[in-house]
Amino acid sequence: MNLLNNYFLNSAFFAQADADSAVPAAVSQVVEQAAPGQTWSNSMLVPIVLGAVGYLLIQHGVVKTKAYFAGGVVAMLLAVGFALGFTPGTFESYVLMSFCAVATGGGIGFLTAREPVYAALGFATAVLSFCGVLFMQSALFIAAATMIVYAGATIIIFLFVLMFAQQVELRTYDVQLNNPLVAAAIGAILLATITMCVTDNQAILPVRADSTRAMSLANLPDNLSSEAGKEASKKLDAIDPNLRYVPKLTAGLGRSMYTDYLVAVELAGTVLLVATIGAIALAQRTTETQS
């Protein structure tokens, strides 16, 4: 009862906050265009094609000869070098890029390793560096949760793989891949399309403050120096001083989750419960019904 009361009090508070935060239109259209991104050029196809060729060579070389493997690794490194050439940046962006590169390398290892244990190790590498990327994007809670969930899930899958693949020699279905050439071609085309869309500067709107929700008011520290920014920050400080550091605070994420998106969170919990029951029901041995 107490909790319910608290919740209603809070919702009243946030409704009030919503009303208070009617920021003038000039502020709600804060546009941040610090560094305009790259535009598409056909030379961006080079790393994509090189990556696909490298994948094919490596997956062939793992089974057959070392020379193909070495050629594939060289092609991969060249692809990474080309890709880095498109993104000249600061030290921080290089750290981010190296996380991305390690994650991609883990993914390639996951794709090409024929022994299931090595494939799972490649997956773990990819997920850990992916968490590094999330940390650098200041999504701390999600990075930690991903590490727990994926690492836990990965360990369970490890156990499964080890349990099922106790044989010393490899099974045929682990060694043979299904049409790697076709898959690499489709993947390269998809990646080229994604890159083409992303490098279109008109396709995605620039940063824009969202004044519809109090919790999601954009308030960049960079913009606070301007007159409009100062005014907006004063208003936000009056509502809640924490609002200024919007996407960085885990507490803010939690508050947004349990106010704005309460129904979604409850639904997700229900789905988890159903999945637990379903997993237990599916994994049961059905000896009683057979006899």
Next chain:
Amino acid sequence: MNETTQNLLVFGGVLFVIGMVGFMTRRSLILMFLSLEMMLSGVSVNLIAFSRHHQNYQGQILAVMVLTIAACEAAIALALVVSLYRRKATLDVAAWDDLSETLIPKVIEAPQTLEEPAMEFPKLTPAGLDPLSRPISANFDAQSMENGESVKASTLEAGTHA
């Protein structure tokens, strides 16, 4: 469009494509399922990049939802894999091909294994007599050569006693 956002979107695309290629090429059920998780992590990168780009929490909350649903999916998929494995004792997807259309003729494939390098044994210096230069006769008896007549006598005695 910010440069970092752009790079992260491309990175999310790379993760997604890796997962997709893995899903298409892999034939072990568990590894296909891991590829699916890889695709989901690519989507998460995408969401978080946009959360950072628009400076609000919506993308992060969606990423939390993706995590939750991925956990559900992991639980159910593993239970399904276990029950499938109990039926046919294999993780091969091709074992369940008869669930699909039967128009495509089934290709029987030769078993394939990783090629291992030939083993090399150390070369020892030759010792003793070369059996090729001094061949041993077919009725050679090493025991009688060692112990002489006494052994023969004892075996004869045992034979007579029996």
